[in-house]
Amino acid sequence: MRRCFSTALPQRRRINIFRKMPHFMKVKDIGEFGLIGRIASALPPPPSHVVVGIGDDVAVLDGLNGDYLLATVDAQVEGVHFRFETTTPYQLGRKVVAINVSDLAAMGGAPLWALVSLILPSDTQVGCVDELYRGMGEEIQKWGGSIVGGNVSKGQSGVAIDFCLLGRVPREKVLLRSGAKKGDVVMVTGTLGDSRAGLELLTRDHGAVSPESRAKVLESHLTPRPRLREGQKLAEMGKVTAMLDVSDGFLGDLHHLCDASGVGAEIYLEKIPVSLACVEVARCSGADPHLWALTGGEDYELLFTVPARCVEEVRNTLAESTGVPCRSVGIVRGGADGIRLKDKDGKILSPSRATKGWDHFVPS
Amino acid sequence: MRRCFSTALPQRRRINIFRKMPHFMKVKDIGEFGLIGRIASALPPPPSHVVVGIGDDVAVLDGLNGDYLLATVDAQVEGVHFRFETTTPYQLGRKVVAINVSDLAAMGGAPLWALVSLILPSDTQVGCVDELYRGMGEEIQKWGGSIVGGNVSKGQSGVAIDFCLLGRVPREKVLLRSGAKKGDVVMVTGTLGDSRAGLELLTRDHGAVSPESRAKVLESHLTPRPRLREGQKLAEMGKVTAMLDVSDGFLGDLHHLCDASGVGAEIYLEKIPVSLACVEVARCSGADPHLWALTGGEDYELLFTVPARCVEEVRNTLAESTGVPCRSVGIVRGGADGIRLKDKDGKILSPSRATKGWDHFVPS
Numbered sequence: 001m002r003r004c005f006s007t008a009l010p011q012r013r014r015i016n017i018f019r020k021m022p023h024f025m026k027v028k029d030i031g032e033f034g035l036i037g038r039i040a041s042a043l044p045p046p047p048s049h050v051v052v053g054i055g056d057d058v059a060v061l062d063g064l065n066g067d068y069l070l071a072t073v074d075a076q077v078e079g080v081h082f083r084f085e086t087t088t089p090y091q092l093g094r095k096v097v098a099i100n101v102s103d104l105a106a107m108g109g110a111p112l113w114a115l116v117s118l119i120l121p122s123d124t125q126v127g128c129v130d131e132l133y134r135g136m137g138e139e140i141q142k143w144g145g146s147i148v149g150g151n152v153s154k155g156q157s158g159v160a161i162d163f164c165l166l167g168r169v170p171r172e173k174v175l176l177r178s179g180a181k182k183g184d185v186v187m188v189t190g191t192l193g194d195s196r197a198g199l200e201l202l203t204r205d206h207g208a209v210s211p212e213s214r215a216k217v218l219e220s221h222l223t224p225r226p227r228l229r230e231g232q233k234l235a236e237m238g239k240v241t242a243m244l245d246v247s248d249g250f251l252g253d254l255h256h257l258c259d260a261s262g263v264g265a266e267i268y269l270e271k272i273p274v275s276l277a278c279v280e281v282a283r284c285s286g287a288d289p290h291l292w293a294l295t296g297g298e299d300y301e302l303l304f305t306v307p308a309r310c311v312e313e314v315r316n317t318l319a320e321s322t323g324v325p326c327r328s329v330g331i332v333r334g335g336a337d338g339i340r341l342k343d344k345d346g347k348i349l350s351p352s353r354a355t356k357g358w359d360h361f362v363p364s
Numbered sequence: 365m366r367r368c369f370s371t372a373l374p375q376r377r378r379i380n381i382f383r384k385m386p387h388f389m390k391v392k393d394i395g396e397f398g399l400i401g402r403i404a405s406a407l408p409p410p411p412s413h414v415v416v417g418i419g420d421d422v423a424v425l426d427g428l429n430g431d432y433l434l435a436t437v438d439a440q441v442e443g444v445h446f447r448f449e450t451t452t453p454y455q456l457g458r459k460v461v462a463i464n465v466s467d468l469a470a471m472g473g474a475p476l477w478a479l480v481s482l483i484l485p486s487d488t489q490v491g492c493v494d495e496l497y498r499g500m501g502e503e504i505q506k507w508g509g510s511i512v513g514g515n516v517s518k519g520q521s522g523v524a525i526d527f528c529l530l531g532r533v534p535r536e537k538v539l540l541r542s543g544a545k546k547g548d549v550v551m552v553t554g555t556l557g558d559s560r561a562g563l564e565l566l567t568r569d570h571g572a573v574s575p576e577s578r579a580k581v582l583e584s585h586l587t588p589r590p591r592l593r594e595g596q597k598l599a600e601m602g603k604v605t606a607m608l609d610v611s612d613g614f615l616g617d618l619h620h621l622c623d624a625s626g627v628g629a630e631i632y633l634e635k636i637p638v639s640l641a642c643v644e645v646a647r648c649s650g651a652d653p654h655l656w657a658l659t660g661g662e663d664y665e666l667l668f669t670v671p672a673r674c675v676e677e678v679r680n681t682l683a684e685s686t687g688v689p690c691r692s693v694g695i696v697r698g699g700a701d702g703i704r705l706k707d708k709d710g711k712i713l714s715p716s717r718a719t720k721g722w723d724h725f726v727p728s
Contacts (some may be wrong), residue, residue, distance in 0.1 A: 027493065028486035032516055035493060042494065043501050046510045050477065059513035061477055063532075064427050073479045073528060075517040113414065113425055115437045117481075117526045122392035129391065129399060130406065137407045146410045149423035152396055153439040155524070162481045162515075162526040164437060168427075 052176060056260075057103045057244065060174060067168040072103040078158035086202040089128045091222045092161070093135020099247065100165040101143045102226035102300040106245040107176070108235020109169035110228070111145030117162040119155035132161070143228055173235040175304075180242035180261035184305040186330040187314070189227055191273045192250050193289055194220035196296025197281035206284040213277035224300040230322050231302055239314050243304035249297040254339060257303065264337030267330035270344040294341075305332055416540060420624075421467045421608065424538060431532040436467040442522035450566040453492045455586045456525070457499020463611065464529040465507045466590035466664040470609040471540070472599020473533035474592070475509030481526040483519035496525070507592055537599040539668075544606035544625035548669040550694040551678070553591055555637045556614050557653055558584035560660025561645035570648040577641035588664040594686050595666055603678050607668035613661040618703060621667065628701035631694035634708040658705075669696055 027035055040054040051068060052060035061069040076082055076096045087095070101111055116136065120129070133147075140147055145165070198221025200206070201214060227245070234240045242261050246253050250272070258265055274293045282289035306314050311328055318326055333340070341349040391399055404418040415432060416424035425433040440446055440460045451459070465475050480500065484493070497511075504511055509529065562585025564570070565578060591609070598604045606625055610617050614636070622629055638657045646653035670678050675692055682690055697704070705713040 025490040026486065027484055027488045027490060030490060035490065035516055038490070038494070039497050042497055043511055044505060046512060050510060050512050053510075053512045054514070056513065059477065059479065061512065061530075063429060063476070064433075065429055069428075069433075071477065071479055071513060071528075071530065073481045073513070073515050073526070075481050075483060075515055075526070077483055077517050077519055079520045080518050112427070113423065113435065115423065115435055115528055117437045117439050117528075119439060119441055119524055120391055122390070124391045126389040126391060126394060126399070126402070130402070133403050133406055141408060146414060146417075147407055148410060148414050148417045148425065149420070149435060149437070150418070151437045151439055151526075152399055153441050154444050155441055156443045157521045160483055160519070160524060162437070162439070162528075164435075164479055164481070164526075164528040166425075166435065166530075 056177065057247075058107055058109075060107070060176075064168055066171065068171055068174055070104050070107060070109045070167040070169055071164070072100055073162060073164040074100050074103070075160060075162045077160045087222055089131035090135040093132040093137075094139040094223045096161050096163045097136050097139035097143075098224050098226045099300065100163050101139075101145075101228055102224070102245045102247070104165065104167040104169075105226050105228040105231030106243050106302060107169055108173050108231050108243075109167045110232065111140065111143050111165055111167045113148045113166045114140055114145055115164040116147055116150035117164070118150065118152045119160040120152060121157065121159070122154055124159060136163075143226070169235070173238070175231075175235050175240055175243040176260070177242050177244045177257045178260040180257060180263050180305040180332050181307070182263060182332055182334055183308060184241050184332040185308050185311050185328045186254070186265055186267065186303070186305055186332060187311070187326050187328050188246070188250070188273065188301055188303050189230055189318075189324050189326045190299075190301045191275040191278065191293075192246065192299050192301060193274050193278040193282075193293035193296050195224060195298040195300075196292040197278045197289075198222065199296075200281055200285050200287070204285060206281060208284050209281055213280045216275065216277040217281055221298065224298065226300055227302045227324065230318060230324050233318055233321050234302065234304060234314070237314060237317060239306050239310040240304045241306060243302055246299040246301045246303050247297060249295040250299070250303065251294050251339065252297070253303055257305070258339060262335045264333040264335055264339060265330050266333055266337070266340045266342060268342055268344075269349065271327060271329045273327050273329070302326075420541065421611075422471055422473075424471070424540075428532055430535065432535050432538055434468050434471060434473045434531040434533055435528070436464055437526060437528040438464050438467070439524060439526045441524045451586055453495035454499040457496040457501075458503040458587045460525050460527045461500050461503035461507075462588050462590045463664065464527050465503075465509075465592055466588070466609045466611070468529065468531040468533075469590050469592040469595030470607050470666060471533055472537050472595050472607075473531040474596065475504065475507050475529055475531045477512045477530045478504055478509055479528040480511055480514035481528070482514065482516045483524040484516060485521065485523070486518055488523060500527075507590070533599070537602070539595075539599050539604055539607040540624070541606050541608045541621045542624040544621060544627050544669040544696050545671070546627060546696055546698050547672060548605050548696040549672050549675050549692045550618070550629055550631065550667070550669055550696060551675070551690050551692050552610070552614070552637065552665055552667050553594055553682075553688050553690045554663075554665045555639040555642065555657075556610065556663050556665060557638050557642040557646075557657035557660050559588060559662040559664075560656040561642045561653075562586065563660075564645055564649050564651070568649060570645060572648050573645055577644045580639065580641040581645055585662065588662065590664055591666045591688065594682060594688050597682055597685050598666065598668060598678070601678060601681060603670050603674040604668045605670060607666055610663040610665045610667050611661060613659040614663070614667065615658050615703065616661070617667055621669070622703060626699045628697040628699055628703060629694050630697055630701070630704045630706060632706055632708075633713065635691060635693045637691050637693070666690075
């Protein structure tokens with residue numbers, strides 16, 4: 001009950017407006033997405049030049065010469081998203097850029113300009129900030145954008161990096177999460193669960209894992225590669241009906257896509273793409289690689305839907321132009337069906353709370 | 365020595381890249397502006413569509429239909445910028461918008477779209493977030509913008525709000541801090557020091573201060589009013605040669621303007637506009653109101669330069685169109701002169717470290 005219980009004025013009579021509330025609900029009681037829904041419903045409706053506003057990962061804005069302007073922001077907080085015991089500042093810099101580029105990739109967009117807001121304890125080493133910026137500078141340049149401004153503030157504990165990225169997308173090519181139709185096929189690029197396996201290796205020591213597998217999953221976790229060219233290619237083809245990137249976990253993000261599109265989905269467990277490296281790490285730690293693939297999060301692969309007749313064309317074109325495979329993992333159903341997960345015998349598995357994906361505020 | 369001393373890989377042999385550095389300089393050793401300079405010089409030069417990049421409060425970007433796109437970000441961190449013992453979440457919401465609108469005002473711009481990144485401990489009350497958004501929503505709407513997106517993350521201690529604001533300015537009207545010329549007159553809107561006086565009342569109790577003065581200075585500190593119309597009017601007139609808003613303290617910001625313009629300045633102490641309310645609070649607390657006016661910060665008044673022949677016209681037009689007074693407080697000198705402060709007898713006062721304005725990382 002420690003927060004927001006006092007108010008400012010008058011000086012010698014501190015009253016408490018929160019005492020008037022019927023109950024003292026906390027953020028962890030409603031979770032990240034409950035909070036975002038509450039925020040979105042309380043704000044006035046945005047003007048017409050806001051094509052997509054609060055609730056999506058990226059705002060779509062009308063105003064740039066001919067194209068839509070895209071705007072997204074994501075934070076990395078010490079002790080929550082990273083620890084300096086398991087990442088270098090250089091790697092962290094690369095990652096914070098990559099995860100924002102991934103958000104633009106999921107719309108078929110391209111990065112332009114970034115603002116970086118750093119919150120730093122005053123005993124932070126300058127070399128740490130240098131390395132952080134070296135990572136951010138290299139990664140943003142790789143994807144065609146540049147850092148154009150920001151802010152540095154003192155913080156009381158831990159480093160926090162807020163990375164705000166602006167980009168553009170041709171107006172007629174923009175891909176949203178809201179266009180999936182019943183009968184569409186659910187597809188995903190690359191493999192899922194590698195980042196979760198990498199996190200496992202950073203948390204617990206598994207000496208039996210081969211160096212190749214170790215390197216692969218650690219790279220997936222520490223310096224993920226956003227699917228920028230892949231997202232742009234998918235947008236260019238004009239066949240994809242809805243898309244987002246897998247950051248909260250495949251099932252969590254599939255929920256977001258289904259909610260936005262007003263549809264349900266049926267997912268076939270044996271079709272979920274899992275790498276041999278992920279399987280190896282999971283085996284060494286006694287975990288289920290499919291659970292990691294479904295709920296691990298931070299994969300930064302693209303999750304999208306296409307009409308059934310276009311699946312072959314989309315798969316082939318993407319593989320030929322980018323070298324990245326994509327797989328059909330399920331089918332879009334009517335909204336009332338929700339999300340159903342089937343094993344190879346057709347048995348329906350019930351996703352428990354643990355398989356709903358990542359929520360910042362809800363203890364898992 | 366606690367930060368950034370470990371690195372990620374390989375798992376069982378943590379090496380430390382910072383050991384290779386010749387010394388372990390910390391952020392507090394070089395300060396906020398030293399750090400920003402270091403960051404700016406290490407990044408690759410931005411492409412040509414970045415008109416103003418790192419180092420200014422606002423990035424100026426070429427791409428919006430006909431106008432320049434403006435982008436700025438500012439953070440409010442609990443325990444550093446605010447305490448919930450002395451501000452309500454509603455007031456805090458209004459303030460974080462106002463200080464960003466003020467940055468656009470200083471360029472003659474107008475707000476369009478905002479992204480909010482919140483870092484919240486999970487025991488934060490939902491009512492606190494509601495109130496924060498009510499404040500942000502009301503304030504941004506007042507100035508013609510809207511909140512279009514953002515992010516919420518868990519934090520480990522304290523609330524932090526990163527507010528990223530995008531806006532526009534007609535290409536031929538944009539005002540930068542870099543255009544001041546020798547012989548120009550230094551001018552400032554409104555009065556300085558009120559916010560510092562408000563902070564004083566929130567920190568220490570001064571029972572003798574009149575209710576009117578108390579209300580005025582507390583409002584200046586808790587819910588400052590950005591000079592948006594004034595900034596736009598000044599830009600529209602086309603007479604102002606350089607402008608910024610007073611956020612780090614008058615002398616600190618004058619340093620920024622002089623550095624960017626390659627000039628010096630002579631300031632006349634008795635011309636610095638100080639309100640009766642500020643004088644009253646300072647008297648009650650045994651402080652010098654002029655020191656508060658010169659270095660207090662968070663005034664969000666506009667500091668600008670105009671050719672001497674335009675001073676009367678600028679003052680009259682601004683007063684007639686907005687009701688806000690502005691005053692001549694000094695004169696722009698050659699770069700070698702630095703900043704000189706003169707008292708009413710013409711005696712040169714030496715600004716000490718304490719009069720250089722606010723730096724996040726340097727203890728005052």
